Amino acid sequence: MLVTQIRPLMRGAEVIGTDISPRQPPWVPPNCVFHIEDAQLEWTYALESFDFIHIRGLYGSIGSWEKLYCQTYDALRPGGWIESTEISILVQSDAQAVRNDPDHIFWRWAKVLWEGADRMGKTLRIADDGEMPRLIGDGGFVDVREIRYKVPIGFSSRDPTENEIGKYNLEFMLESLEGFALFILKEIMGWKYDDIQEFVTQMHTAICNPKLRPYYYMRVRLLQRKRCNN
Numbered sequence: 001m002l003v004t005q006i007r008p009l010m011r012g013a014e015v016i017g018t019d020i021s022p023r024q025p026p027w028v029p030p031n032c033v034f035h036i037e038d039a040q041l042e043w044t045y046a047l048e049s050f051d052f053i054h055i056r057g058l059y060g061s062i063g064s065w066e067k068l069y070c071q072t073y074d075a076l077r078p079g080g081w082i083e084s085t086e087i088s089i090l091v092q093s094d095a096q097a098v099r100n101d102p103d104h105i106f107w108r109w110a111k112v113l114w115e116g117a118d119r120m121g122k123t124l125r126i127a128d129d130g131e132m133p134r135l136i137g138d139g140g141f142v143d144v145r146e147i148r149y150k151v152p153i154g155f156s157s158r159d160p161t162e163n164e165i166g167k168y169n170l171e172f173m174l175e176s177l178e179g180f181a182l183f184i185l186k187e188i189m190g191w192k193y194d195d196i197q198e199f200v201t202q203m204h205t206a207i208c209n210p211k212l213r214p215y216y217y218m219r220v221r222l223l224q225r226k227r228c229n230n
């Protein structure tokens with residue numbers, strides 16, 4: 001998605017989108033191309049050949065974030081930027097019913113999926129506090145910035161923009177929850193299918209409860225590689 005969005009911002013740029021599966025949209029601007037690549041393998045791109053590398057939504061897919069970030073750094077031109085954007089799987093609420101209950105479905109959901117992903121060796125904690133800085137490091141960068149967005153789920157705000165985001169995000173969550181949980185809970189944690197359905201239903205019900213005003217955090221870390229003369 002970003003590949004086609006970034007193109008109007010950077011006229012004349014050559015934009016390459018990569019994914020392990022062929023997921024490109026039906027129409028692609030002429031200066032955008034898609035390559036099927038496994039980001040975990042040795043990169044085939046020349047060293048110091050990109051001005052900007054954006055990574056998004058690889059939570060739960062990567063065995064070594066250190067290696068991924070290292071290869072990203074090597075592929076950047078001096079002075080170029082990395083942008084890494086990931087979301088936390090911990091759904092939160094400021095309601096006392098959630099904050100004071102460590103067994104609330106929001107907590108149980110995150111804990112069991114964190115554990116399953118850890119067992120697979122592909123962390124789901126990459127957007128949580130301290131993880132990106134620990135794994136990217138800040139050696140070799142002149143400018144390091146981080147932005148944490150609170151992303152609402154559902155209609156729970158007086159702000160129309162937040163409600164618009166929340167509306168789409170709720171749809172995204174409702175469509176994704178089962179697929180997201182099924183592999184980890186069944187294949188890694190050994191749960192029965194009926195128990196997974198019950199668990200997913202509890203999560204559906206909770207995120208649809210506007211009184212909880214649920215949200216999660218999305219973290220964006222931006223780093224600029226040193227120029228040659230820095």
Ligand SMILES: C[S@@+](CC[C@H](N)C(=O)[O-])C[C@H]1O[C@@H](n2cnc3c(N)ncnc32)[C@H](O)[C@@H]1O
Pocket residue numbers: 001002018019020021023037038039040056057058061
């Ligand atoms: C949550 S989606 C994010 C899609 C897109 N990056 C975005 O933010 O809109 C995760 C994507 O990562 C891709 N993926 C998973 N493992 C990968 C890997 N090792 N190398 C490249 N892409 C991978 C999946 O095929 C899937 O399209």
